[in-house]
Amino acid sequence: MSAEPTGKPKLNVILLAPRGFCAGVVRAIDAVEEALRIYGAPVYVRHEIVHNKYVVETLKAKGAVFVEELDEIPDTGQPVIFSAHGVPKSIPREAERRAIFAIDATCPxxxxxxxxxxxxxxxxxxxxxxxxxxxxxxxxxxxxxxxxxxxxxxxxxxxxxxxxxxxxxxxxxxxxxxxxxxxxxxxxxxxxxFPQIVGPHKQDICYATTNRQDAVKQVAPTVDALLVVGSSNSSNSQRLKEVAERSGCRLARLVLRAEDVEWDLFSNISTLAITAGASAPEVLVEEIMDAFAERFDLHVEEVSTANEGVFFPLPRELRREIA
The missing domain is CATH 3.40.1010.20 (4-hydroxy-3-methylbut-2-enyl diphosphate reductase, catalytic domain)
Structure with a gap:
């Protein structure tokens, strides 16, 4: 691999788009932040609001308290937010029984x-x-x-x-x-x-999952390595890594932060694609890009395979307060 006078090897980086936050994730995170602004800390959140450790830790620092079950929450007038993943019907019923002020941030x-x-x-x-x-x-x-x-x-x-x-x-x-x-x-x-089985009127796979997987499929066979930025417990991020491998990428890894990159594996590559799961913030992509820039002379281009203009309004409980 040729090197610049700086001594750094050259690396072509393809940033895939769309990547990162989807409309449902933006709505869920905004719901927590708006609740904190309106009601003050603590705001309780049942389960991780989205599956991303960085996002969860950032919201904790602002006053969000994450719990797995409602019985961990003291009797309080403070709001409890249900995560973007949705909850069984028994959860809102229990919240109503305890007169808990619940805000449902389930993705539409x-x-x-x-x-x-x-x-x-x-x-x-x-x-x-x-x-x-x-x-x-x-x-x-x-x-x-x-x-x-x-x-x-x-x-x-x-x-x-x-x-x-x-x-x-x-x-x-x-x-x-x-x-x-x-x-x-x-x-x-x-x-x-079961030939008579009835399916959805429209497929259930979310638009963001489809778009991110399509971008990976297009680019994965053409690069030496592909990084998916996201948490290991994020289903859509895990699927992006699997799609990259199936599409012919020899080296595909899922990482949350720059410190998670196995640098020895990337020492002899000349082309790298980077995407991010639907619950991964762009700041983590930038952090990883900066870490590669310390080690390589980067040439960066963005490849976009779809335009996303989807927007979901905040949960109605918060819209009423803001109005």
Whole structure:
């Protein structure tokens, strides 16, 4: 690899766009910050507002208190915010029972999946949910319906072995942050096994997940390495790394901060692509870019594969206060 007079090797960096925050994440973070501004600290948040450690720590420093369950919150007039991933119906009911002032920051695209599941249930269909067990979004979606009304399927093998009482009366919904390709194979398996199954009017995979994966697919085969900026517990960030690997990138890594970069792996590359999961702030991309600039002579270009103009208004509880 040729070097400049500075002694630094050259590195071509492709910044993928769209990257980073989606409209649902912006709305959720803004909800916490507006609540802190209006009501003062502490503002309680059930579960991480979004899956990004940097974002969570930043909000903690401003006065947000993160809990996993409502019973960790003292009886107080301070607001409690539900995370962007959505919650089971039992959570708002418990908040109402305790007279907790709750603000629901569930992403509207997740709420769309909840409403679809409810409609299918009202029409007498058993609902199959394509998703990952234990993910808060999946827990929240399952919790929209009575026990036994929704079944989680995680793999094609799950579908092939699934036995249902009425195969002609099924519907499916999906977690919003999955890999498009994985979901396609799951839907194909569902429709093959259960030809009469009813799907969503519009796919459940969120626009931001789709756009970020499409950008990775386009660029991953052409670069020596690809970095996804995001947290390890972020589903959409994990899927970006997997998509890069499947698309032919030999070196794909998921990192939160510059300190997480395994520098020895990147010592002999000449082209690097960088993207960020939908819950990763741009400041972390800039931090990692600065760290590469200390070690390489960078030539940076941005490749954009879609324009995003999506905006979601704040939760209505906050809109009323601001009005």
């Amino acid at each position: 695209l997740v709420t769309k999946v909840h409403r679809e599941a409810e409609i299918h249930h009202k029409r007498g269909r058993l609902v199959l949910l394509v998703g990952h067990a234990g993910h808060p979004e999946v827990v929240g979606t399952i919790g929209q319906l009575p026990a036994g009304s929704i079944i989680l399927v995680q793999t094609v093998a799950d579908i092939e072995t699934l036995e249902v009482a009425d195969p002609g009366n099924l519907a499916y919904v999906t977690q919003t942050t999955l890999s498009i390709d994985d979901t396609r194979s799951m839907v194909e398996a569902l429709t093959r096994r």
